Amino acid sequence: MRVPFIKMHGLGNDFVVLDARERPLPGTISSSNAKALANRNTGIGCDQLIVLEPSAAHAFAMRIYNADGGEVGACGNATRAVALLHGEAATIETTGGLLALEPAKGGATVNMGVPRVDWNQIPLDYAMDTLSMPVGWRELKNPVAVNVGNPHVIFFVEDADKVDLGTLGPEIENDPLFPERINVNVASGVGENHLKLHVWERGAGLTRACGTGACATAVAAIRRGLVGDAVTVTLPGGDLFIEWREGESIRMTGPATESFRGEFEWDDFA
Known part of the structure; x- marks a missing residue:
């Protein structure tokens, strides 16, 4: 099955975004296929793979996978990119907590939550x-x-x-x-x-x-x-x-950019 993706970046920190809010992915993202998609030689190439999913309580949920396939709780640059993609203010779910985002000219302001220091x-x-x-x-x-x-x-x-x-x-x-x-x-x-x-x-x-x-x-x-x-x-x-x-809470403001869009064959990276 062909799966659409959006390539984006925030100050050169780049992402492959899979938007599964309305059209579910053909399968579950695993560490191995996240790593394969992120590979710059044999995949699409990125620092992080971003998956957007439906949320029952908030605008949507965002899952974040580093290039080594490991899932993490937050990514500020990716959140600004997603704000640009979403196009309006929203509160979204991540495994690290709720994030509030608001598009701004050329990027976004993101409420990153209260820092933890213990x-x-x-x-x-x-x-x-x-x-x-x-x-x-x-x-x-x-x-x-x-x-x-x-x-x-x-x-x-x-x-x-x-x-x-x-x-x-x-x-x-x-x-x-x-x-x-x-x-x-x-x-x-x-x-x-x-x-x-x-x-x-x-x-x-x-x-x-x-x-x-x-x-x-x-x-x-x-x-x-x-x-x-x-x-x-x-x-x-x-x-x-x-x-x-x-x-x-911390407020972060900065740019985000959409680079290009494309498709890949799911089975090639499953």
Whole structure:
């Protein structure tokens, strides 16, 4: 059976979107066929596979699979892309919780929910202060941990460009301290209320942009008093604008783009 797809991206973080809200997929998405579709050599190619499904209580549900086939709870860039596709304000379900989205010119504003900062909410393997964790990996030390639907650890350094995240990222991601693995963020200040960020994404590797990473990094910087409550986060793919106050939900604003549409044969990837 031929299945339509939509290729989209947010600041270069790219997705294959399968819209099953009205037309069900021929079968169930598994780790293996998500990984096959995401393969850039033999599949369509993407950082994340996004599946939209009906919801009894909300506008629709969104499921998110990383390029390695693992399912995750949230993806900020994909949520903006889906907002662009949906075309109107909505509340949607994810396995990480409810997200409120609103299309804006060239993209969307997304309410990403209230961040979680307790050690067992990240989760970590044992109790510790998540605002200045007493751990380190080579030159990266004393990170902040934040869960925004996905777990993140954030290191503040003098110059994020000088960190070999391609080497350190997978080492930290798979450390036993993080029982569900971890997304690794390295950030540095580039001006008042302005951060530069590089992200090693759990299950996807180095990425041009990570919406949940930008949200987690902004929350970490605000909690440490490094910035105010409205922050521009510059990633290799471009800028995201993050707003957050203690006890409130995170608001993320940024662009999203539809690249092209096509079809694939379901049995080729089943």
